[in-house]
Amino acid sequence: MTQPPEPTQAPAPPPAPRGALPVMLLLVFLSLIGFGVVIPLLPFFAIVFEAKAWQVTLLFSVFSAGQFLGELTWGRLSDRIGRRPVLLMTIVASALGYVALAFAPNIWFAVAARAVAGFFSGNMSAIQGYIVDVSPPERLAGRLGLVGSAFGVGFVVGPALGGLLARPELGAAGFRPPLLVAAGLCLVAVAGLLIFVRDHRRVAPAAASAAARVRRNPLAGLREVAGHPVLALVFATIFFGFFSSAGLWSVLGLWMDARFAWGPREVGFVMALTGVAAALTQGILSGAMVRRIGAGATISIGFVVSAIATVAMAGAPFGWLAAILLLASVTGHAAWQPAAMSIASRSAGADRQGAVLGAATASGSLSRVLAPLISGPLFSGIGPWAPVALSGLVMLPAAWLGWRAARALRTWIETGPQRV
Numbered sequence: 229m230t231q232p233p234e235p236t237q238a239p240a241p242p243p244a245p246r247g248a249l250p251v252m253l254l255l256v257f258l259s260l261i262g263f264g265v266v267i268p269l270l271p272f273f274a275i276v277f278e279a280k281a282w283q284v285t286l287l288f289s290v291f292s293a294g295q296f297l298g299e300l301t302w303g304r305l306s307d308r309i310g311r312r313p314v315l316l317m318t319i320v321a322s323a324l325g326y327v328a329l330a331f332a333p334n335i336w337f338a339v340a341a342r343a344v345a346g347f348f349s350g351n352m353s354a355i356q357g358y359i360v361d362v363s364p365p366e367r368l369a370g371r372l373g374l375v376g377s378a379f380g381v382g383f384v385v386g387p388a389l390g391g392l393l394a395r396p397e398l399g400a401a402g403f404r405p406p407l408l409v410a411a412g413l414c415l416v417a418v419a420g421l422l423i424f425v426r427d428h429r430r431v432a433p434a435a436a437s438a439a440a441r442v443r444r445n446p447l448a449g450l451r452e453v454a455g456h457p458v459l460a461l462v463f464a465t466i467f468f469g470f471f472s473s474a475g476l477w478s479v480l481g482l483w484m485d486a487r488f489a490w491g492p493r494e495v496g497f498v499m500a501l502t503g504v505a506a507a508l509t510q511g512i513l514s515g516a517m518v519r520r521i522g523a524g525a526t527i528s529i530g531f532v533v534s535a536i537a538t539v540a541m542a543g544a545p546f547g548w549l550a551a552i553l554l555l556a557s558v559t560g561h562a563a564w565q566p567a568a569m570s571i572a573s574r575s576a577g578a579d580r581q582g583a584v585l586g587a588a589t590a591s592g593s594l595s596r597v598l599a600p601l602i603s604g605p606l607f608s609g610i611g612p613w614a615p616v617a618l619s620g621l622v623m624l625p626a627a628w629l630g631w632r633a634a635r636a637l638r639t640w641i642e643t644g645p646q647r648v
Contacts, residue, residue: 248362249371251420252355255315256378257385258417259322259349264386264503265406266329268481268496269394276400277335281482285604288478290339291346292596298350299593306354310427311361314354316418321348323414330407332400350593358425360573374511375566384503386410391496458575458640461633463591465527465568468626470592471599473561476538476619478600479607486612488547498551502558509562523567524634531627534560538620542613557620564630571637 274284298318306314325345332338356375363371389409395402484490484498517526537556544550572588603615 248425249359251417251424252359253374253378254420255319255355255417256352256375257382258413259319259351260379260382261386261389261410261413263349264382264384264499265390265410266326266386267477267499268387268390268492269403269406272394272396272403272481272492273335273338274482275396276403277338279335281479281608282601282604283335283339284482285478285600285607286339287342288474288600289597290343291349292474292593292600294343294346294348295350296593296597298347299353300350301347302351303353303357306357311354311358312421312425312427315351315358315425316421318348318351318354319414319417319421321345323411323418325349326407326411326414330404330411353588356569356573358427379506379510381503381507384500384507387496387499387503389496391493391500394492394496396492456575458633458636459572459588461629461636462568462571462575463588465564465626465630465633466572466588467591467595468622468629469531469561469564469568469595471595472534472538472619472622472626474596474599475603475615475622476557479603479612479615482607483612483616484547484550487544487550490547494547498554501551502555505555505559506562509559510566513559514563514566517563518567518570522634523571523637524631526567527564527630527634528627530560530563531623531630532560533563534558535620535623535627538623539617540620542616542620561623564626568630568633571633575637575640 273279273287274281277283302314302318322345325341325348328341329338329345332341359371359375390406393406393409395405480499481495484495488494490498514526514530517529521529534557537553537560541550541553541557544553569588599619602618606614606618
């Protein structure tokens with residue numbers, strides 16, 4: 229049986245080269261612009277391609293399925309060959325994916341394009357791995373919070389671009405401008421990588437040999453941590469947390485159209501506001517909460533707040549009230565993510581950061597595969613409110629699991645990994 233990764237004493241990481249950390253945040257920001265710009269458009273593929281609700285949500289599922297495999301693949305590969313070449317390759321391929329989606333002739337071509345694009349966009353573990361490589365332990369949680377903040381800011385700009393640049397009255401051609409802008413912004417990220425980023429991690433021969441033994445099987449990353457007393461709990465937390473958000477986001481445009489007759493501009497504006505809320509929460513509030521009350525309490529409070537707001541949103545009678553509740557839900561949801569990723573990172577060895585963070589992110593991607601497959605039929609078969617309410621309820625077990633993960637980490641550190 230494969231032993232779970234254990235924390236090891238490692239020398240202090242080298243300082244990040246000048247400009248490298250801002251470029252990493254720019255990568256997250258630009259990648260999320262590209263992702264966020266698509267979300268207001270996806271429901272309206274139903275009109276252009278005469279697609280059903282389950283086909284629209286399938287666009288979310290296949291993208292996340294690709295991300296699931298991508299996070300397992302690119303994180304491990306970046307441990308072996310370095311972060312920079314992996315990021316260059318994946319960002320270029322993501323740009324091509326947006327071009328393919330812009331010129332999709334039918335819904336099934338769009339589904340295929342999103343699946344391939346998802347695989348290459350599953351590079352967050354390589355970005356986080358680079359930040360771990362150059363961050364001292366006392367600054368790691370704060371810098372991971374900045375990643376979340378850049379994530380949220382990308383959600384501000386992306387949906388706004390999608391809503392403002394889209395012209396649904398022109399059919400498929402009206403959706404091309406925002407997608408092509410997203411592709412161009414990915415190329416800006418490539419320029420930043422080439423100019424500012426250099427790999428500062430050296431893989432020990434033993435670690436390289438271990439990576440070589442498992443590199444052909446990306447699912448090995450999940451098996452390695454399945455029996456780990458901390459990682460198993462935090463992975464479950466991430467799974468349920470992103471299951472809830474994916475179930476909500478995959479039907480949000482359809483739900484807003486069905487309940488309040490909102491179009492791309494209204495949806496894009498509301499999503500931009502949620503991006504502001506997420507950025508402020510992860511950039512400022514989450515780190516302060518972890519320092520004051522601990523990671524476990526931060527995760528639990530975030531999920532409970534989000535659950536209450538989301539369930540209430542399902543029955544909101546007015547658009548303005550739904551928007552306020554959505555902002556509250558996103559704020560709670562954003563609070564738990566840096567704390568959970570910090571727990572995952574602290575539970576992994578120095579030479580396994582990319583693989584473990586990749587597996588952690590992949591657990592979220594797996595949930596984003598499954599949730600839209602459930603939300604679409606619930607929307608059509610029961611009613612628009614059903615997938616929204618389910619998303620809120622699923623956050624409650626996530627709150628409990630996050631609390632347990634933080635307690636397990638404290639126990640594991642106190643007793644010593646060799647005794648687990």
